[in-house]
Amino acid sequence: MNPQSRPTGRVSLVGAGPGDPELMTRKAWARLMQAELVLVDELVDRRILAELPAHTRVLQVGKRGGCASTEQGFIHGLMIRSARQGLRVVRLKGGDPFIFGRGGEEMDALQAAGIEVEVINGLSAGLAGPSSVGIAVTDRRCAPGVALVTGHNGEGGRAPDWAALARSGLTLVIYMGVSRCAEIVAALMAGGLGADTPAAVVCAAHTPQQRQAWSSLAALPSLLAAQGLGSPAVLVIGEVAGMAAARQLLTGARDGREDRAKDPAEQELRRRAQAPCGR
Template sequence: MNTPTTSSRPLGRCTLVGAGPGDPELLTLKAVKAVQAATVLLVDDLVNDEILQWARPDARIVHVGKRGGCKSTPQAFIEKLMIAAVQEGETVVRLKGGDPFVFGRGGEEVEHLREAGIPCEVVNGITAGLAAVTALGVPLTHRDHAAGVVFVTGHAKTGTADGARHDSTDWAALAATARDARLTLVIYMGVAGASHIQQQLLAGGLPAGTPVAVVQHASLPHQRQLVATLGTLVADLAASGLGSPSIIVVGDVLRGMAAAGAPASSRFGT
C-alpha cells in the first residue's frame, strides 16, 4: 500500500525589507537584522550595494533589477523565486529600494505569498519622497504652507478596450485639490512624463509660480537637485540634464528653502 509522502524540509520564511533611498546609514536596525538572517536575498536595482555588507557570507544574492526605462526582471519571475526559495526552507529577504509599500509592488508580492500559504513580514524603509525634501532642508507639511501631502506615481497607465494606454491619474483634478486643500505633491517616476504633468497641473489651477524641486539620487553623495517653478519645470529640467531616478516635489513648502539655508530660486517670490 502506497502512502503519501511529505517533505521533511520545514517551510522557510520571507521578509520584504525597505532599503531606504540609498544612504546605507538610513537603514533601520530591524532591516539590518533581517538582512543578516537571510540565506537568500533578492535585491532590487536601486538598492545600494553597501547595504549587502550586512549579508552573511554564505547568503545567495540574486539581483532582480527593476528600473523604469531599463531591462527589468519580470515581476512574475521574482514572485516565483520568492515562493520557491521559501518552500525549500530558505530565509528569504526581498530587498527593495525605499519602502516596499510605497510604489514598490510590495502589496502584490505579499498577496502572492499569502495565496501560496506563506506568511510574510514587512520592514518599512524611508521612502525617497521623504528623503528628497529632507535633503533640501524643507518639510513635507507645514502649518503655514501645506496641510497634507500626496504621494503619486508619474507613470500610472491603464489599458483600455482599444488597446491604448492612458494616464490613470487625473492631474487636473489633483491640482485643484492640492491648491484648495494646500497639499504638497510628491511625484515618483515623473521625469519622463514631466511635460504632460506640468500641462495638466497648470490646467487644473495650480499657479505657474508654484515652487517645484526635482531631486535625483536623494540622500547619496552624487545627489543633484533642480529648483524651478511649475511654469518653467520642463525647460529647466531639460537644461539641467537630470533624469531618473528622481522625485518631483510641487508645493509651497519649498518656499521655506531660503530660510533653511538651501539653494532657492528668485522665481518663488515671497
C-alpha cells in the same frame, strides 16, 4: 535534517530606504544578516549589499523604466520556490515596499501560496528626498497635507487626476515623473495650479550622487533638461518647496549655481519663497 523535511521558509519584504545605509531600521538589518537569499531591487544602494555576509546568495531582480526588467511573475515564483525549500528570503527594495514598490502584489502572491511573509518598512524617497534639502512636505503654515503620486500611468493606463491634485492645495511629491515632466506640468497648470508655483527636484537622495535644483512649476521641464537631471528622482511641487528654497538662498547653498541668479523664473521663485508661505 533531511532537506525534504526542512520547514517552509519565510519571506521578508524589506525596505532599504532611499540610499544611506544608516537610514535603514535595525529590524531590516537583522533580517538581512539572517537571510540565505536576498532578491535585490535596482534602486538599493550598493553600500548596503557590501555589508552582507559572504555566504549570502544575492540575486538582482531589478526594475527600471525603459530598461530590461525582471518579470514580476518570475519574482513571485522565485520567492515561493525558495521559501518552500526552507530558505530565509529577503526581498530588498529601495525606499518602502508598500510605496510604489509592488509589495502589496508580492504579499498577495506569497500568502496565496501559503508562505509566511512579513513587511519591514523603509524610509521612502518621497519623504527622505525632500527632507534632505530642507523641504518639510507637511509644513502646517502652508501645506494641509501631502500626496505621493506616480508619474506613470497605472494598470490599464489609468493616470492620476492631475486636475484634482492641482486644486487640492496639497504638496505633491511625484515619483517616476522625470520622463513625463512636461506632460505633468501641463496637466497641473490646466487644472489651475499657477505657473509660478515653487517646485524642486531631488535626484538620488541620500547617496553620493545626490543632486537637487529649484524652479517654478512652468520652468521645471526646461530645468531638468538644462541640468541633465534624471531618474531616480522625485519632483516636489508646492509652497513648501519655496520655503526651503528661501532657506537655501539665505545660507548661500544654492547648488553652486550663482550663474542662474539672473534667471527671471528663479527671481520670481526667490520673491515668492521669501514671502510668508510663498505669497
